[in-house]
Amino acid sequence: MKVLGIVCSPRKGGNTEILVQEALAGAQTRGAETELLTIWDKNIKPCDGCLSCEKTGECHIKDDVQEIYPKLIAADGIVWGTPVYFWSVTAQAKMLIDRSYALYTNNRLSSKVSGVISVGASLGNVAVWNLFNTFFSVHHMLSTDFVYGYARNKGGIRKDKHAMKASAELGRQMVSIAERKFKYPEEYDVALYRFVKREYGTANCVGRDRFTD
Ligand SMILES: Cc1cc2nc3c(=O)[nH]c(=O)nc-3n(C[C@H](O)[C@H](O)[C@H](O)COP(=O)(O)O)c2cc1C
Incomplete structure (x- = not known):
């Protein structure tokens, strides 16, 4: 059982990273092998809309997303973490979502268990949930629950006890659902x-x- 946690914050060691780590720690308590993937240290280009992946099943853009594709495919569960930026996901998260079109063509994310963690200073968490749920649905991924945390400054999320606990439970829930091996x-x-x-x-x-x- 592999659970991948993706942190789509440009801030190194930020609040999203803390919560995604909690989720992975939760997954580990249920025996999962986990990996944390940060985006702040990656070179990610936006989808250029060439649509060549519809024919080839591959994205022609040679950047760090090429290393992320096999990790997504190998994972049984994926935790998608993002800060709220302007009532939505970060640009980095959206670029990754768009670039997943290359995996959509061959349905390569189908039946993977996915969950969302978002952190905002005040408003916008629900918009993140809506966006990710549509993304999961289109890919035929299986949605777990949604964790929302409140913090502004780096590390402030540790004071949000609810978000810390909910993240760990999300990781455990993900393993429990993945173990049921539901397939579309x-x-x-x-x-x-x-x-x-x-x-x-x-x-x-x-x-x-x-x-x-
Ligand atoms: C460009 C930008 C836009 C933001 N927009 C929102 C927003 O719409 N709603 C909100 O609640 N917080 C907003 N925030 C605050 C961040 O979501 C918050 O600081 C969060 O803790 C950052 O997470 P991180 O430490 O993982 O990067 C914004 C922050 C930045 C830098």
């Missing part, structure tokens, strides 16, 4: 909008004649 049914191997297009021949994109047939 093979016939639903792609997101529903693609499934319907394939099965019924109906175009799904406005740009691909959705309304003309």
Whole structure:
């Protein structure tokens, strides 16, 4: 059982990192092998929209995301951690989400158990949850619960006892769910909008004649 924790904060050793570490420690108490992945030390470029990954299943951009792809594929559980930035995720988190399109093409994140940890100074945690849940759903990942912490200054999250405890429980919950080995049914191997297009021949994109047939 492998659990990967991804910290999408540009701040080294920040609040998100502290909570994701708590989650990994929780997963370890249930026997998981864990790895912490930070983003502040990575070179991550945004998706350039070339769509070549739809044909090749690979992203052509040669940066540190190439080392992250195999870690995502190898993980049974993934904790996605991000600070709240302007009522949403960080740019780093969004770049990683967009670059996961290369794994979406071949459904390579399907049935992985995923959870979210976010930290904000005041408002915006719910928007993070909404964004990640859509991301999980499209990839056919399995969603665990959501942890939200409140802190502004580096390390301040340690005072948020609720978030610290909830993060550790999230890690444990993730292992418990992953152990059940739930798999999406093979016939639903792609997101529903693609499934319907394939099965019924109906175009799904406005740009691909959705309304003309
Ligand atoms: C550019 C920027 C935007 C932010 N926007 C929000 C926000 O919309 N809502 C909020 O509650 N906190 C906001 N914050 C505060 C951070 O979420 C907070 O400091 C958090 O603890 C940082 O986590 P980290 O230590 O893991 O980087 C923002 C911080 C920065 C630097």
